[in-house]
Amino acid sequence: MVVWLLGLVLFALGIGLSVALHEAGHMLTAKAFGMKVRRYFIGFGPKVFSFRRGETEYGLKIIPGGGFCDIAGMTALDPVTPEEAPRAMWRYSTWKRVVVMSAGSLTHFVLGFIILYLMAVTMGLPNTDLRPIVGATACAVPTQDRVELTLPQCGPNDPSPAAAAGIQEGDEIVAVNGETVSTWRDMVAKVRVLSGPNRFDVVRDGERRTVTMDVATVQRAQVDATKGSQDNRLERVGAVGISLSDSVPYSGGAALGGTLVFTGDMFAKTWEGLMNFPKKIPAVVRAIGGEDDPERPVSVVGASVIGADAAEQGIWSIFVLMLAALNFFVGVFNLLPLLPLDGGHIAVVLYERVRDALRKLRGKAPGGPVDYNKLAGVTMVFVILGGAVVLLTVTADVINPIRLPQ
16 A cells, blocks of 8 residues: 555656646746746645746645646736736737747657657567567467467476577567568467477567577467357467567667657557547446446546556556656647637637738738637636536546556
8 A cells, every 4th residue: 555655646746747847838938938927836726835036936836736837918818017018928929929838738748758768768668569579488388379268387397499599588589480570470370380490580689680499389279260269179389488578678779769659659549539538428427336447538536546556566667658648648638729728829829820811911900819708608618518527537536446457
């Protein structure tokens, strides 16, 4: 329980750091362009402490659930003093305002990328493509396709062709008898029809080498390919005694490319998740009633619980992935063109730009700032719906949280 609570606190601190950096992104870009930044606070509610540096007040509030950066004149409706008026944000050019408004999300993306890069060079990135990378060597038993079968345990005299050939954890098998293999299933399919000495090409620390493995022959329950179930007949197949690695190890240079590719995959999955989010709301409601659905959306509370479970079980890869995924999700979500999100403000600014360009073509003067009062109704609807969704997900994660299997 102590480790679990420590994991929960660490995950919460990670979220707090993300929020602080999000608001710092707004603040630093605004200051760089000369805008007046009045306040930069982490948290909400009663103030714990604050101090002033130059024209900006910095501080911490008691509820560590967010933060804010108060830039003078974000819209033309915001009150400003005569001294602040020339530096009001709405007076600046379109591109500068878009940079400031998007800086929070961009900070999340950069932070998520850094988290994944550090993960790549320390523990490796998830092996989502099932590359034939060795997780461990053991005795030769027919476990290589991960089909759920009742399999024999290793005995003291059972052969391990991979270990005997010097295969190590992290080695990637790239060819069998000169034929290239790119996935775990490709490699298993080729090994199953072999026996005796055979040539395997492996990559270790970026260097390709060839080894000879004396492929063992083991008995395996046959599987009906049409039904996906086993029958009582046995077949003899080749086996070399390796397990699939759940992660792909990287060196410093290769980690950059690997992280870029994995980041792209995470962006795609994040966007797909956002588009499918409305369909999964019923699963959240059912979870409140006690039904388990590991695919349902989770709140920050639910993500923290999963992170704490991962820390307790020592599965730090899941802990780190949750932090990275949360940053990408918040970054993408915050750019949706809906008020009061940053994306909504960006949409208004871009609308003003396009509208004024069209007016100029017609020989008319710029139309002036958008009246946010006219958008208040739409904004309120989104705030109410968003608040209801947050309440539902938090309730589900408190009553019936998704937990990692022990």
